[in-house]
Amino acid sequence: MTTTDHTPAETGDASWLVALDIDGTTLHPDGSASDAVIAQVRRLDAAGHQVLLATGRSAAATVPVLEHLGITPQYLVCSNGAITLRRDPEAPGGYRREWVESFDPTDVLRSIHTRLGDARFAVEDVHGCYRYSAPFPDTAIGLDSEHVEFVEFEELLNQPAARVVAVSLDHDLQDFLAVVERMGLRRVSFAIGWSAWLDIAADGVNKATAMERVRRELGIPRERVMAVADGRNDIELLSWAAERGRGVAMGDSPADVIEAAGELTGTLHEDGLAKVLATL
Structure with missing residues (x-):
């Protein structure tokens, strides 16, 4: 396990696909994001990196977060990978359902x-x-x-x-x-x-499967994917990112989540997300 303070990424001019969990990673319990996190997210977005949200939240609870962060990514992964939204300025809220995975419950x-x-x-x-x-x-x-x-x-x-x-x-x-x-x-x-x-x-649907489909659509190599997250619903996502790219667990994540990631950053209250984004 490495820490983000010691593993700056060598990105050159190549863009990265960056998947961010929301609650406990990007946002505090009161729904706020720190100035440092907002600044880093906007910096990467302006630099041409594909920064998007991969969350357990519903679509309706995910889209409003974008206004707070100041980005409009092409895709959003919601409902733990069951629903993937695609940017569509003519759709209500600016996004439409691109892929929906359903089952008989x-x-x-x-x-x-x-x-x-x-x-x-x-x-x-x-x-x-x-x-x-x-x-x-x-x-x-x-x-x-x-x-x-x-x-x-x-x-x-x-x-x-x-x-x-x-x-x-x-x-x-x-x-x-x-x-x-x-x-x-x-x-x-x-x-x-x-x-x-x-x-x-x-069966087989999670944040990682949705992100892999997004990655293929965007044409970004597996070596240039990063995921930052903190929960047990992120284990597959972090493992997928760490396999050939960068999987980063927040510092206060459960032990099995940290084990799935290749890197460890600071806690939410230590602006751990901002610290790891600063390495891109």
């Missing part, structure tokens, strides 16, 4: 519901609308949508979903992890957040 929902009867569920459909079985905690991040509906659990089934989110208020993280492991989920991809939170997408 019925089996997964029933499996979780059987083992975590107290869990609260949200299902995001292919249009970015959310159906909830019960209200989520106020601390839930990134599930914003203009179209929200509360329904009975059975109404969440048998309809194509971009992702399923399950939150258990009665389990601590370790208990929740143990229950999830006993489920032996198949045919879906899932990530555990900082709390008792399960985020499920179609």
Whole structure:
């Protein structure tokens, strides 16, 4: 494991593809970004690097962040890779859905519901609308949508979903992890957040698969990709970037996230993102 203070990148005139997680990496819990982070993001964007967001947030909760950062990238990876947006000035908000990965959530929902009867569920459909079985905690991040509906659990089934989110208020993280492991989920991809939170997408879909498709579309070599992130839903993304480019974990990331990355930067409150961006 190296630190960003000791690994400046040799970029020359070649542009890099830079994928930034939002919460805990780019933005503080209050939704703000530091002046140092904003300055570095804008510098790289102005220099011709492809700086974009790769987040677990919904599309509706991702696009507003761009105004704060002052960039309009060609692509945005949302919903942990299930939805990729493409810049379209004529579309509402300036972006349209380019790729959407969906699956039938019925089996997964029933499996979780059987083992975590107290869990609260949200299902995001292919249009970015959310159906909830019960209200989520106020601390839930990134599930914003203009179209929200509360329904009975059975109404969440048998309809194509971009992702399923399950939150258990009665389990601590370790208990929740143990229950999830006993489920032996198949045919879906899932990530555990900082709390008792399960985020499920179609089989093989994650931030890394979405970013690889974006990379191919932009024609940027694998050797010039960087990802900076801090959560367990970023493990595949960091591993993908570190394989031939640069995967950078924030300093306060969980141990398994740090292990997946090739580099370690400072914490959010130490402007770790700004420090690593300054090396490009």
